[in-house]
Amino acid sequence: MTAKILVIDDEDSMCNFMEIMLSKEGYRVDTAVSGREGLSLLQDHSYDLVIADLNMPEMSGIDVLREAKRLNNDQDLIVMTAYASVDTAIEAMKQGAADYITKPFKVDEIKLAIEKSISRRNLVNENVNLKKQLQDDNSFDNFIGSSKEIVSLKKLARRVASSDATVLVRGESGTGKDLIAKAIHRHSPRSNGPFVTINCAALPENLLESELFGHKKGSFTGAIKDKDGLFRVADGGTFFLDEIGNTSLTIQVKLLRVLEDKIITPVGETKPISVDVRLIAATNADLEEEVKAGRFRADLFYRLNVIPIYIPPLRERREDIDLLVNHFLLRYSRKLDLPVKSINDEAMELLRRYKWRGNVRELENTIERALLLCRSDELEPCDLPERLSTKETVDLVTDSEPINPTLESIEKAYIHFVMSQTDGKKSEAARILGIDTSTLYRKIDRYDFKDFPNRKTPRKQKQADENS
Ligand SMILES: Nc1ncnc2c1ncn2[C@@H]1O[C@H](COP(=O)(O)OP(=O)(O)OP(=O)(O)O)[C@@H](O)[C@H]1O
Ligand SMILES: [Mg+2]
CATH class of the missing domain: 1.10.10.60 (Homeodomain-like)
Structure with a gap:
């Protein structure tokens, strides 16, 4: 999209020059010969950038800047000034101008300043979009399913999201434990705080301990400086402990203290630190069994299990498959920049019947792959992996x-x-x-x-x- 620029300068010749020069560069340009005229344009139009002279009778560039802010316009402003008034230019920057250039300037100088401002603005927009997209991805609306299990699970999750209660999410691999944890955070009063996640199975015990709780310089070989643990990073937000079944008893004691007293003690430190985090844990292990076997502390289990959320495997709620397939068709067509494809009955039937040991993750990957392979505008059985169509041994x-x-x-x-x-x-x-x-x-x-x-x-x- 071509950027739109407003030039405000009381000198006609300057306005003309800028208009010709910037149009040639491919920008869309409006000009105004006074601050007042500039502001009235700002009221009715949106611009990506305003370039205003600082020294104008009646209304200075700084006044324009201030008024523009009051109008809640979020475009950048570059001020133009004579050498003599560089101080005022700096003052303008303090008030929120993006940049300033001194008159007389070379064409390249102004072009550079404009490019810088526009690309920064694009970056900001991209980030805003990205953040929004991320948030949308993690909303409950994107947790797809109309089976009664999923409907009631979402209802429960929505309800607990607004509280600070500890949640234990259970389910086989690929059933959406991460997704539901993120959605709970996103819909909680902590949504502006951090969402920190760690996979307890991915690290050896001592490393996991220092990652979680931090350590003091010199507390072990390699601890060359103090390090904040992730619990501190998550302060004010939500901490997602994935695969909690894989933690050692030592770590379990420390986790219990977080839950009971909201304090952590970094490795090698004696003074505890208080932290404010909401805990969500996930596991696909049989924790009751682990408790019986003495590998998981019963007290921690009960503390974690305040709100249990169980996501059943996909093969036990096959009525969700159609919705999920359509959801992924739409999402991946968009992502892969393809026209949205449909799926024929035969292929859909194969998807409905398959076992999906890898649950929703496996289904998602299958659709993405099929979209890449598919040459027509409709997915057919031949676009699906062979394992789906070979007559399987009768399902157990x-x-x-x-x-x-x-x-x-x-x-x-x-x-x-x-x-x-x-x-x-x-x-x-x-x-x-x-x-x-x-x-x-x-x-x-x-x-x-x-x-x-x-x-x-x-x-x-x-x-x-x-x-x-
Ligand atoms: N109900 C659902 N609706 C939409 N997408 C889903 C759903 N359930 C899972 N997914 C998608 O499936 C993939 C796997 O989900 P996720 O990573 O949350 O599973 P998990 O239970 O955490 O698995 P693991 O135990 O292996 O960590 C993700 O891309 C997720 O977005
Ligand atoms: Mg996970």
């Missing part, structure tokens, strides 16, 4: 029908399981299953397993042998 009962599976589906899955264990050897499979071979043949007939082809039953086989 817990996968496909988590709630009250029928006896028949259990039988089917178990027979299939034994058949694959025995490489399809029926007599051996029948022995393991505790049924006779003819019964097994009948069941294979009935369930029509594609990967254990439907051979003739023994009786027919026998007849066939006799006839040959």
